[in-house]
Amino acid sequence: MQSTAAAESAPTTVPASTFVEIAPRELQARVARGELVLVDVREPDEHARERIAGARLLPLSRFNADAAASWVSPGQGVAFHCRGGRRSLDACRMASSLAARGIVVHNMTGGIDAWKKDALPVELDTKVSGISIMRQVQLVVGVLALTGSALALFVDPRFVAIPAFLGAGLTFAGATGTCALASLLGLMPWNRAAGGAKSCSTGT
Secondary structure (H helix, E strand, C coil): CCCCCHHHHCCCCCCHHHCEEECHHHHHHHHHCCCEEEEECCCHHHHHHEECCCCEECCHHHCCHHHHHHCCCCCCEEEEECCCCHHHHHHHHHCHHHHHHCCCEEEECCHHHHHHHCCCCCEECCCCCCCCHHHHHHHHHHHHHHHHHHHHHHCCHHHHHHHHHHHHHHHHHHHHCCCHHHHHHHCCHHHHCCCCCCCCCCCC
């Protein structure tokens, strides 16, 4: 399990040589000229709600560098984006092997949030409603952690196992980019219309 806001204060360290930072306006111009392929590494429900026109979808939870490379024509580079820039940094790290194929990897600084701050257009689907998978994961984990801590403090110290289990789950999710809780929530009826999700990334 990973939780969106938490990771903003703990950026992933990615060797600078493996990718190039690119601002939204420059990215838009280079995509329009056919120099870059834009890839959205958010989850399907996020992409369904709001997306940059023409962006390919390759969720970080199912990230595969070969899949990204398959969309790139000779002479093109690839640019990854997410909501705020954390998950796309992880994608850059996971796609470091593309450099050996002559594909320059870019990270869109600030994600789709920065894109919108620059008044660049996005596509919205008003039919997709409800809370995103990521926020659902945050709410479930938060409630369980608070409940477990309260039970350990006032009822039985052994209830500390609940927040400890959640902490282990977050650690595993942070290392692998996947979690069972997000997969389970993605199967719920209220999430199926938005395409579900396979991860609970703490990134944005």
